[in-house]
Amino acid sequence: MRYLCAVYCEPGTLEALPADEKTALDRDSVAYDVELRRRGHYIASDALQPVAAARTVRVRRGRATIVDGPFAETKEHLGGFILIEAKDIKEALAIAERIPMAKYGTIEVRPVMRLTT
Secondary structure, rough: EEEEEEEEOOOOOOOOOHHHHHHHHHHHHHHHHHHHOOOOEEEEEEEEOHHHHOOEEEEEEEEEEEEEEEOOOOOOOEEEEEEEEEHHHHHHHHHOOOOHHHHEEEEEEEEEOOOOO
């Protein structure tokens, strides 16, 4: 089953890291992706640009409205994701615990709903 590991952190957290710590985090994150790929769990991952680069689109009554920023006002913002394959939620959570960003933010683990057409 597929699970999305959504990576959240408070604004400014990564920017506040010392350069060597940020470099180590990036290195560890890429290394963990390689490990997940080797173990057959990796599907895709990416970091996201800061919230200031986000736009939100809503369509109501046939009209689109585009606003700056994310839809929800929250303390933590979505910073990236890892899409994984795991046999069950227990395995997905064990994988998420080892995501390097978990030391700095929050990892939401959610099963992917497969739509059939």
